[in-house]
Amino acid sequence: MSARFLPRESLPALVAALRDGRRLLGPRVRDGAITFGELEHVEDLPIGVGDEQSPGRYRLRARADERAFGYAVGPTSLKETLFPPRETLFRAERRADGKVGFVAVVPKPEATAVLGARACELAAIGVQDRVFVQGAASEPRYRARRDALQLVVAVQCTSPAATCFCGDAGTGPRVYGDAADLIATEIDAGLVLEARTEEGAQLLDRLPTRAVADDERVEAERDLDAATTKTHTGRLAIEGLPERLFAALDHARWDEVAARCLACGNCTSVCPTCFCSHAEEAGATAGALEGRSERERVWESCFSSEHGAMHGANPRATTKDRYRQWLTHKLGSWVAQLGTSGCVGCGRCTTWCPAGIDLVEEARALGDGQVSAVALPDAPPPCETPRDEDLVPRAAEVLAITAETSDVVTLHVRDHGVAAEPGQFLQLSLPTIGEAPISVSGVSRAEGFVDVELTIRGVGATTRALTALEAGMELGVRGPYGRGWPLAALEGAPVVIVAGGVGLAPLRGAIRALVEAPDRFPDVRLFVGARTPEDLLYPREMITWLERSHVKLTVTVDHASPGWRGHVGVVTRLLRRSAIPEGARALVCGPEIMMRFTSDALVAAGVTHDRQWLTMERHMKCAVGFCGRCQMGPHLVCRDGPVFRRDELALLGREGF
Amino acid sequence: MHTSPPTSAAKSKRPRLGVVKLASCDGCQLQLLSCEDELLPLAGAVEIVTFAEATSRRDDGGPLDVVLVEGSVSTNEQLAHLRSVRARAKTLVTIGACATAGGIQALRNGRDVKEMLRVVYARPEYVDTLADATPVAAHVRVDHELRGCPIAKGQLLELLTALLLGRRPELRDESVCVECKRAGNVCVMVASDTPCLGPITHGGCGALCPSFARGCYGCFGPKEQANTASVASLLRARGESGAEIARRFRSFTGEAEAFAREAKRALEHDRERVEPTPEEEP
Secondary structure, eight states, rough: OOEEEEEEGGGHHHHHHHHHSEEEEEEEETTTTTEEEESSGGGOOOOTEEEETTTEEEEEOSSSSOSSSSSOOSSOTHHHSSSEEEEEEEEEEEOOTSOEEEOOOOOOOOOEEEEEEEEEHHHHHHHHHHHHTTTSEEHHHHHHHHHHEEEEEEESSSSTTOOHHHHHHHOOOSTTSSSSSSEEEEEEEEEEEEEEEEHHHHHHHSSSOOOHHHHHHHHHHHHHHHHHHOOOOOOOTTTTHHHHHHHTTTOTHHHHHHOOOOOOOOOHOOOOOOOOEEEEESOOOOHHHHTTTEEEEEOTTTTTTTTOOBBBBEEEEOOHHHHHHHHHIIIIIHHHSSSSSSSOOHHHHHHHTTTOOOOHHHHHHHHSSSOOOOOOOOOOOSSSSOOOOOOOOEEEEEEEEEEOOSEEEEEEEEOSSSSOOOTTTEEEHHHHHEEEEEEEEEEEEETTEEEEEEEEEEEEEHHHHTTTTOOOOEEEEEEEEEOOOOOHHTTTEEEEEEEGGGGGHHHHHHHHHHHEEOOOOOOOOEEEEEEGGOSSSSSSHHEEETTTTTEEEEEEESSOOOOOSSSSSSSSHHHHHHHOOOTOEEEEEHHHHHHHHHHHHHHHOOGGGGGGGEEOOOOSSSSSSSTTTTOOOTTHHHHHEEEGHHHHHOOTTOOOO | OOOSSSSGTTTTTOOEEEEESBSSOEEEEEEETGGGGGGGHHHHHHHHEETTTOOOOOOOOOOEEEEEESSSOOSSSHHHHHHHHHEEEEEEEEEEHHHHHOGGGGGTTTTTTHHHHHHHOOOOOGGOOSSSEEEEEGGGGOSEEESSSOOOOHHHHHHHHHHHTTTTOOOOOBBBBHHHTTOOOOOOOHHHHHOOGGBBBBBOSSSSSTTTTTOOOOOTTOOOOOHHHHHHHHHHTTTTOEEEEEEETTTTTTTTTHHHHHHHHHHHHHHHHOOOGGOOOO
């Protein structure tokens, strides 16, 4: 489509056309910076205002001309609009009779137009789309806001800051494709406009434009060329960067940057692609005391202590761990998870770092070495038909409770969802209390419902409240989620199953399947460890397993009690003393450290990494890859696991991951 | 005080709550009273056993499910009071900068207390005080702490509600910056070179000061992994002296370890620069 020219004095016509029945977002000066805000008049634009940026420093400055788009991106982006810092996911209620109810909260955003989006901005939206609407699950709140973004006028950047590197990142300063409806380039006399979509062409038709004069075209191209040259800093080679960063995990530079890093989370907050969040119970005290709450999703930073924390352990305890996680994710494992770099080259993290840490400088210093031995998997392609995932639980009734040990119970729950495969998990919710991921320990299907067994150890507030449920009460259930045990891959081979403590629960569904099908699984060997004989799960059911001739079961305890005549010692010792059959495949579940040692013992017994499967229980919060909390190098545990083949877990046991 | 399901709380015996003060200004207790709309349902859900600011009821001396302790320990009498309260209470919560980290009265610590008494009071012999004002945790076990000078109303309500419901309170150990960005503020450090302790200060206030274009004073004390040394070097680069930097770290939570350490280092840094080397002495 041919370009048209909108003289500067006709800018009000553009603003009016965009505001026609829509909210208009665009740049405006607020609190000493150019931020995205609502525009009512053309005077709201930062006319004659530019900026100076360097690591840790941002200043507005007056321009010598009357340009309205003569600035580089400020601290805010369209992230705040599409993925707000705090939003309600659903309302929940738990009545006096123990019944629960959940109602989704999905916004109905007003039709919105955007004026002045930059190429980096549009690229960032593309990155967040991969997280929220192009994975296997699609988030309806983000999608509603995204759909409300009806008309986008991009203004190609001709005033990049010293911290910008969109050229290196391959996202700008020119806008390619149909990422915006209308593309503008600002020159002193006005805007050179080019439609990229049908909507853009219609908008263009309504504006008082004229043909572009040759010298205007030349001026626009000259300014764009200059910006292109400036943002190709040549300081950061994106190609191969993920592998180079993962090769540099022991680089001394991580300590140097950690000495300066404040772990304050400014970088992740201003980053237009960072998507991590946590969910919390909110709502007024009066309502909470009557059993009503709202679950809210809140921006979170991977520089905060709770981001990676699991019950009783934090794999990323230090600032060094967190900086390394952030940089290797943003520039590295993001590609493996989402098929794109997490960095669009906008430079916000560098400008808005109070300590002035320059991402490009750090990445360059860290990523100039060898290519990694860590194999980064390929990302799943964008999903054509994602399922709707509103994160709202459904009510399920507790039929009965079995006390397994002093702090472990099994809830027998009637659910009206899909039956879980062995190794998959459910998200269990209680209004006003919270939510926790729990592996399914047994399933029986019936017409119209599924009876699910959930074995829970009461260790935190939520799991304690779950274990205190009584028959007839209800709880909230989401799922099933995740990749379960690979039963098909075990067929015909001898199977070794190693369980530690409550880790037997996620394995029980698989064990039952193996026990019931001797023709498909002719040789099953179970090794079960527990702290004490009293902590042993499912002892009665174990006896029924032993009645089958193709099943061998060995039990060991860490501490024997009087009368115990079985093995004493950790389960790995048991493994070393046992003959593992040739060609065996192994399933392992237990505390992370137990799984590491078990895996090594299995290798010593001839079971290579490609024949072992482990289930990881990282801090899964949303269960569908939206919240970023369960990251482990290239994997989102909830989405890619929780069951992994051992050779997929190159970072298992690695400090800081 | 965990009740389940929650609505049975009203029927069962109500949890017994106490609010006591040590050396403090009562400002944190007043935050509880200024909870207004939220206060009534809360007051209905608990039995208030002692709360001098709110009720004239006599303390019956019986066990407490929760006690909120305001103030630092500044006298022997307060120390004895604190120990007796701890012995009665299932859950002890310190409220405010004084109780959690000494507060502004801890500015006297490390100085000659007798000299200070002489300067401040007409009849110092009437004053019975310990040399240092110390946080509650220096003397007894603390179950939860609410930071700030004063505490944030929202955090107090969250803690009490969570205790009543038996869930984990959302008192996140994250920086003020994270809250500041969620609030949509433009960073005062980066955009206007305003000194701000936000990056290393525990959140919970909702970034109150930066929301009014002021730097954070650090009244919530250090967050975990507080890189005070990096902040001190940024302040030095602005031309601040060690004494000025030490004042920033000591003002509200001087007994919080990370801030106390950095204040000490800042003063040492000054001495190293000011004290003449032996050769230069006349």
